[in-house]
Amino acid sequence: MTELGIVDIREIIRAIKSFYDYDFGNFALTSFKQRLERLMIRNNLSNADSLIKKLRDEPDFFDIFLYEISVPSTEMFRDPSLWRWLREDLLPSSIEKSIGKYKIWLPNCVSGGELFSLMILLSELGLTDKVSVAASAFSNRSIEIIREGHYDLKKIEVSTENYIRANGSAAFTDYYKLDRYYAFRDTSLIRNIEFNKLNIHLDNAPANIKLILFRNNLIYFNPTLQDRILTVLNNSLSASGILIIGIKEKISGFASGKDFDIVNEAESVYKKRIIG
Amino acid sequence: MNYKAVIIGGSAGSFQVVTKILSSLPKTFPIPVLLCLHRLKHVRSGFVEALSLKSNIPIEEPNDKDQLKPGKAYLAPANYHMYIELANRIALSTEDVVNHSRPSIDLSFITAANAYREKLIGIILSGANKDGAFGLKKVHDCGGIAIVQDPNECEVKTMTTSALQLTKADFVYSTDQIIRFLQKI
Numbered sequence: 480m481t482e483l484g485i486v487d488i489r490e491i492i493r494a495i496k497s498f499y500d501y502d503f504g505n506f507a508l509t510s511f512k513q514r515l516e517r518l519m520i521r522n523n524l525s526n527a528d529s530l531i532k533k534l535r536d537e538p539d540f541f542d543i544f545l546y547e548i549s550v551p552s553t554e555m556f557r558d559p560s561l562w563r564w565l566r567e568d569l570l571p572s573s574i575e576k577s578i579g580k581y582k583i584w585l586p587n588c589v590s591g592g593e594l595f596s597l598m599i600l601l602s603e604l605g606l607t608d609k610v611s612v613a614a615s616a617f618s619n620r621s622i623e624i625i626r627e628g629h630y631d632l633k634k635i636e637v638s639t640e641n642y643i644r645a646n647g648s649a650a651f652t653d654y655y656k657l658d659r660y661y662a663f664r665d666t667s668l669i670r671n672i673e674f675n676k677l678n679i680h681l682d683n684a685p686a687n688i689k690l691i692l693f694r695n696n697l698i699y700f701n702p703t704l705q706d707r708i709l710t711v712l713n714n715s716l717s718a719s720g721i722l723i724i725g726i727k728e729k730i731s732g733f734a735s736g737k738d739f740d741i742v743n744e745a746e747s748v749y750k751k752r753i754i755g
Numbered sequence: 756m757n758y759k760a761v762i763i764g765g766s767a768g769s770f771q772v773v774t775k776i777l778s779s780l781p782k783t784f785p786i787p788v789l790l791c792l793h794r795l796k797h798v799r800s801g802f803v804e805a806l807s808l809k810s811n812i813p814i815e816e817p818n819d820k821d822q823l824k825p826g827k828a829y830l831a832p833a834n835y836h837m838y839i840e841l842a843n844r845i846a847l848s849t850e851d852v853v854n855h856s857r858p859s860i861d862l863s864f865i866t867a868a869n870a871y872r873e874k875l876i877g878i879i880l881s882g883a884n885k886d887g888a889f890g891l892k893k894v895h896d897c898g899g900i901a902i903v904q905d906p907n908e909c910e911v912k913t914m915t916t917s918a919l920q921l922t923k924a925d926f927v928y929s930t931d932q933i934i935r936f937l938q939k940i
Contacts, residue, residue: 508841698849725819725849727816728818
């Protein structure tokens with residue numbers, strides 16, 4: 480396959496905008512180019528024109544496109560120190576204080592790594608019944624994969640190490656089954672989850688959320704879109720609601736940054752600022 | 756010559772070499788230094804501090820979309836790929852490992868080559884896998900300067916010999932020669 484040039488990428492973005500009214504124009508260029516090239520190799524497409532043609536002629540392929548453009552979490556319990564802090568500090572105290580169910584939102588689930596990590600933690604804390612968790616995804620394919628419990632074998636070893644570092648209280652093997660060449664997660668963990676598909680700009684985001692987990696997603700946007708999405712997330716949070724982003728994602732410098740206070744700098748945890 | 760950045764990749768056996776290079780650069784080094792070094796993914800802190808002890812220029816682990824500045828070194832953070840985006844910015848990524856590595860030297864070199872073309876200096880140091888070989892080829896193909904540490908001097912030769920198999924390097928240099936080259940730009 481030939482490498483995509485900037486002109487090719489602009490053409491692809493323009494075509495998707497015209498076919499599906501999705502605007503990838505503010506995605507970070509380098510990673511978007513890599514995702515496109517990876518998707519083309521996986522689908523035997525040799526150039527930008529063949530990708531555009533397939534997107535035009537096969538509406539079902541657009542869902543695959545959305546799935547493959549998204550980057551799944553690298554592993555479960557990534558950054559164990561954050562998960563320890565959630566386990567020992569934030570979740571028990573906040574959920575205890577919550578009047579009504581404590582609402583948690585994961586705006587972009589791709590493979591379910593982050594969602595299952597959260598549900599394991601809540602289950603071990605005995606707090607599953609006191610929360611309501613909304614899981615959004617950009618593609619139906621992601622929702623399918625998560626619901627069916629598909630689990631990438633390659634990620635088990637590092638996830639197990641993370642789980643132990645995060646002070647998991649059971650054995651990590653309790654949460655998945657091996658079936659020859661595949662691994663399946665314990666899907667009873669997600670039986671009460673509400674799944675929904677959102678577009679890449681998170682239009683129709685839920686409201687009154689107490690905690691948003693959106694780690695390592697902003698890195699795939701340029702600063703214009705990062706700022707816009709941070710505003711969307713802020714609007715979704717209830718007063719003093721918590722936003723957790725990736726440890727190398729920072730919100731200082733954005734206009735939307737002034738709407739948040741820092742809670743835990745090392746783990747990139749922010750709180751919606753109370754106006755007034 | 757009008758270079759815009761130097762990028763250095765290394766793995767096992769490269770720490771001492773990088774330390775020596777950073778301690779020999781002038782405080783007013785005219786361009787940014789990008790460092791992509793293999794490291795433990797779950798150890799987030801300590802590496803920058805260790806490299807900084809003797810460095811003449813400040814080193815940081817950039818946040819996503821940070822602007823690159825001359826006279827500073829940027830170390831790829833643990834468990835992230837570090838890309839060079841257009842407009843002189845860093846972009847981080849959690850995409851799949853490449854050559855079993857995240858950060859991957861290939862990805863940092865390829866994206867830097869795309870951003871700086873012939874105005875990039877790429878240097879591959881001691882290391883235990885072939886990550887970086889393809890990236891250095893890309894630097895060379897884009898017209899940049901490809902430098903490989905002399906394998907005879909490397910603690911572990913795999914990375915440098917793999918790079919030399921794939922690319923006709925502009926220079927095969929000892930650590931001291933690399934330093935003299937950088938001091939002159």
